[in-house]
Amino acid sequence: MDFAISEKMETILGMIREFVDKELIPMEPEFLTNEFRDMEPELEKKRDMVKKMELWAPNHPKEYGGMGLNLMDHALVSEALGRTPIGHYVFGCQAPDAGNIEILNLHGTPEQKDKYLQPLVEGKIRSCFSMTEVEQPGSNPVIMDTTAVKDGDDYIINGHKWYSSSADGAEFAIVMAVTNPDNAKYMQASMIIVPSDTPGFNLVRNIPVMGHAGSGWSSHGEILYQNCRVPQSNLLGPEGGGFVIAQERLGPGRIHHCMRWIGICTRAFDLMVHRANTRMMAPGQPLGSKQIIQAFISESAAEIQAARLMVLQAAWAMETKGHKEARKEVSLIKFYVAGVMQKVIDRALQVHGGLGMTDDTIIAFLFRHERAARIYDGADEVHKASIARRILKEYEGKNIR
Incomplete structure (x- = not known):
């Protein structure tokens, strides 16, 4: 496995990170206090900027106006965009449109593609x-x-x-x-x-x-x-083929979700470390001087790194072996990364104290919005049971000493 990032992708990721920091994160206070319909005109302006930068719809087919990135490259993009809740929408790769586009591209008729796929990729409809x-x-x-x-x-x-x-x-x-x-x-x-x-x-x-x-x-x-x-x-697709199509959709979707969660982890981690450095408990004693806070930081750093490498390995397995052969890896990241994200967000909120409970930072939004990650696309317990059964079967008949 080679997770080296090409020079072209490094450039793309650098552009995305800069855009997120300068154009999107400053919009978050408005996002937290307004309805989507009230923000839509401003978000459309940002989408137009992304299109002019030729970064629109990174994982969607080139023939329909997307960038056509493969799964590994889009995983990296998902991580960069995950640092803000509005990142994926502004770049035209938000759920559930992203999964629906995959379905239409793989199984749609020419008429369905003209009527639904093309305007969906272009961001004209949802x-x-x-x-x-x-x-x-x-x-x-x-x-x-x-x-x-x-x-x-x-x-x-x-x-x-x-x-x-x-x-x-x-x-x-x-x-x-x-x-x-x-x-x-x-x-x-x-x-x-x-x-x-x-x-x-x-x-x-x-x-x-x-x-x-x-x-x-x-x-x-x-x-x-x-x-x-x-x-x-x-x-x-074929009549009766809904379950099979759903599995095709969910596999890559879980990669996208998990890398978005890594982006969320990174954002919460950045806020936590900044707070630990700047919040004074007493003159000359920042919060980060406390051993328990140092443990929060080191454990979070290790867990984020482990989660990130697990997701990249799962993306590599799916691209090289196919969805069926990568099922175990995908199930592992689904519950593991969701759990890491919950812990990192919770620690960030704890370090912020009363401030963390308010909408003055993005942390409270992440805490309530991302709790669902352990439920949708298969609850944690379902994935854990499925993996355990598979592992138990693999060990049947083996003489382990």
């Missing part, structure tokens, strides 16, 4: 991914109540979804629904494009998460699909 259900375990995507029943040339969709991220203002949703209930359990559901102006697509609310509902791209929607009729030509 989308959402509608899989998780209110009454079913989100970590098991083969258990699903939402149905899509054929009627003539159409599907009629009925179901209750939530955590359909960014549904507020999205042009369309990619919906997971059962189309083939008699198939084997992994071949029952399909992915279907549902425009948000379709009768029967009902955005019930933006779900309040830790006291903040959000709006636009930063929201999590609860949606009722009530006799929602769409043409069968809106099917993505």
Whole structure:
């Protein structure tokens, strides 16, 4: 494994880091106190700047206006952008659009690509991914109540979804629904494009998460699909192929998430160390002179470095061996990096004391917003159990002394 960064990528990363520091981090106080729709004009100006710098949509196909970076290079970009909550949006690679773009690029028809993929990559529209259900375990995507029943040339969709991220203002949703209930359990559901102006697509609310509902791209929607009729030509990939497509989407998505989390760790770490150096407990005695704070700093530095190398190794494995062979590595980073991020943010908040509880810094936002990392894309416990079963099977029949 060679994790050396090319000269071209070093230049790109340097430009991104400078942009984040000079243009985006100063916007965070406004981000913390305003609705997305109020900030959208200013964010669009920043997006235009990114496009002029030719740094737009780093991981998306060149033929549609992206940079076409491979998984390893985009992992590094995700880390650089993760230092601010608005980084990925301003650079056109935010979830869930990034995953939806991958699905459309791999499985969309020419007509679907013209209508949805092209404007999505260009940042002219937004989308959402509608899989998780209110009454079913989100970590098991083969258990699903939402149905899509054929009627003539159409599907009629009925179901209750939530955590359909960014549904507020999205042009369309990619919906997971059962189309083939008699198939084997992994071949029952399909992915279907549902425009948000379709009768029967009902955005019930933006779900309040830790006291903040959000709006636009930063929201999590609860949606009722009530006799929602769409043409069968809106099917993505083969009928019954929804689970397989979802796994294709989730693998690279977990790499992106984990490197974004490393960026968050780095930001929280920087704030923690700065606070330790500048907060005085007594004349001539900075907070960082206390042994417990020094332990916070050294443990965080080691854990961030370990997490970063684990993610890069997983990205390398996925690129060289494929998603199936890299499943173990991807599951390991999913729960490990999320845990490291939680610890680093918590330590940073603790070092800031009462200030850390306020929105005068970004730390409180990170604390409440990133707690979900240990739940979405498979709860920690699911990944741990899956890995343990795989390891136990590997050891079966071995004579260990």
